[in-house]
Amino acid sequence: MIKTDILIIGAGPTGLFTVFEAGLLKLKCHLIDALPQAGGQCSEIYPKKPIYDIPGFPEVLAGELVDNLMEQIKAFQPGFTLGERAETIEKLEDGTFVVTTNKGTKHQAPIVAIAGGLGSFEPRKPLLENLDKFEDNGVAYIIKDPEVYRDKKVVIAGGGDSALDWSIFLADVASEVTLVHRRNEFRGALDSVEKVQHLKNEGKINLVTPGEIIGLKGGDTLEAVTIRKSGAVSEEIDLAVDNFIPLFGLSPKLGPIADWGLDIEKNAIKVDNTLDYQTNIPGIYAIGDVNTYPGKLKLILCGFHEATLMCQSAYQRIFPDKKYVMKYTTVGGVTGFDGSKKEAPKAVVKAID
Amino acid sequence: MEDIKIKITDRDGVTHEVDAPTDMNMNLMEVVRSYELAPEGTIGICGGMAMCASCQCYVKSAHELPEKSDDEDAMLAEAFNVEDDSRLGCQIHMTEDLDGLEVVLAPEA
Numbered sequence: 001m002i003k004t005d006i007l008i009i010g011a012g013p014t015g016l017f018t019v020f021e022a023g024l025l026k027l028k029c030h031l032i033d034a035l036p037q038a039g040g041q042c043s044e045i046y047p048k049k050p051i052y053d054i055p056g057f058p059e060v061l062a063g064e065l066v067d068n069l070m071e072q073i074k075a076f077q078p079g080f081t082l083g084e085r086a087e088t089i090e091k092l093e094d095g096t097f098v099v100t101t102n103k104g105t106k107h108q109a110p111i112v113a114i115a116g117g118l119g120s121f122e123p124r125k126p127l128l129e130n131l132d133k134f135e136d137n138g139v140a141y142i143i144k145d146p147e148v149y150r151d152k153k154v155v156i157a158g159g160g161d162s163a164l165d166w167s168i169f170l171a172d173v174a175s176e177v178t179l180v181h182r183r184n185e186f187r188g189a190l191d192s193v194e195k196v197q198h199l200k201n202e203g204k205i206n207l208v209t210p211g212e213i214i215g216l217k218g219g220d221t222l223e224a225v226t227i228r229k230s231g232a233v234s235e236e237i238d239l240a241v242d243n244f245i246p247l248f249g250l251s252p253k254l255g256p257i258a259d260w261g262l263d264i265e266k267n268a269i270k271v272d273n274t275l276d277y278q279t280n281i282p283g284i285y286a287i288g289d290v291n292t293y294p295g296k297l298k299l300i301l302c303g304f305h306e307a308t309l310m311c312q313s314a315y316q317r318i319f320p321d322k323k324y325v326m327k328y329t330t331v332g333g334v335t336g337f338d339g340s341k342k343e344a345p346k347a348v349v350k351a352i353d
Numbered sequence: 354m355e356d357i358k359i360k361i362t363d364r365d366g367v368t369h370e371v372d373a374p375t376d377m378n379m380n381l382m383e384v385v386r387s388y389e390l391a392p393e394g395t396i397g398i399c400g401g402m403a404m405c406a407s408c409q410c411y412v413k414s415a416h417e418l419p420e421k422s423d424d425e426d427a428m429l430a431e432a433f434n435v436e437d438d439s440r441l442g443c444q445i446h447m448t449e450d451l452d453g454l455e456v457v458l459a460p461e462a
Binding site for chain 1: 393430
């Protein structure tokens with residue numbers, strides 16, 4: 001059981017900044033995120049895109065903003081459970097919550113802050129009739145262990161970086177790799193496109209473009225896929241394969257959080273915006289893009305503000321009898337849990353003779 | 354500048370005729386959201402960067418639209434339910450030339 005003061009669900013910019021504001025109050029944080037890296041949408045969807053409305057940053061790349069936030073919170077030593085999705089929540093008799101992930105990791109905290117953005121990112125699945133049946137029986141959307149594909153016949157579908165990169169990687173592992181994409185053009189790093197071209201010329205990757213997988217065949221496990229080749233002449237062929245890996249990117253879904261008994265409106269969690277962004281369940285807060293209230297704007301800068309107020313409320317909830325007033329970092333400095341201390345340099349007092 | 358009229362058929366098949374301003378730097382995805390013709394969280398997920406295809410629509414009128422950018426073209430190559438008249442709403446900016454535009458929202462994928 002991982003124990004912390006504030007359990008944050010979602011490691012996007014709002015979740016990360018919560019660690020800082022909590023740290024100033026000497027509260028420890030642990031973050032859960034379904035993606036394998038911190039940063040949320042900023043890292044997953046648009047790391048190279050500029051953002052122009054972060055106060056004090058005339059222009060900052062989304063990926064750089066995440067790097068900066070990670071640096072800013074480092075001294076508060078946040079814990080991370082990455083690549084796992086928060087699945088269930090349970091309230092114990094002592095008022096604390098236990099959140100369990102899809103992989104069974106358990107986390108306990110008196111405060112839960114949902115900073116889940118648009119939800120957890122799930123693979124986008126192609127619209128094929130018997131797709132469910134073959135999931136984990138030949139069809140996978142995420143490659144966890146490439147060795148599974150050793151000496152297998154693999155077909156990959158998609159036109160982005162992950163389709164290209166995995167085709168390149170599996171060309172050396174699988175006995176046969178076929179890459180199917182609806183266009184001749186690929187939307188990936190130029191370097192990867194050239195490598196696939198090279199491997200195609202060497203006969204190590206079979207490229208089917210423009211083409212689309214329109215059917216799956218097999219008994220208990222996948223045995224073949226039907227590919228529709230378009231272009232000058234359209235034809236449908238069956239290709240014997242052991243594995244089909246559709247790589248069509250990720251799309252966010254609110255997911256299991258929707259079943260936690262929280263008030264939900266417009267795919268977002270209703271919170272009390274007059275005070276502290278608490279949900280209808282005391283002790284559970286929702287901050288950033290995942291919440292809604294009159295006048296809500298889904299902006300990173302609004303998430304930062306919400307996180308700050310939420311931490312003050314969390315502190316009072318954990319320590320109802322303690323007196324506290326907010327202190328400026330310029331006055332109080334920043335004392336990390338790692339023993340580090342940052343503070344404004346003291347003015348030198350020296351007499352002038 | 355005048356508002357233009359646009360016919361938008363939502364995902365339940367209901368057609369709405371709406372006024373769209375041409376002086377607010379708005380795109381079709383934003384017009385759909387402003388009239389709440391698709392639930393929040395199911396359209397415009399990437400915010401209008403041509404990176405998610407949640408605002409895909411089928412253009413049914415014969416209006417001449419601006420050419421697809423490479424980003425839009427590539428995204429449509431990976432999206433589902435794509436037809437020859439598919440476009441991303443976020444890449445269609447509201448201009449006076451688009452008065453009378455008719456579009457159908459693609460299913461949520």
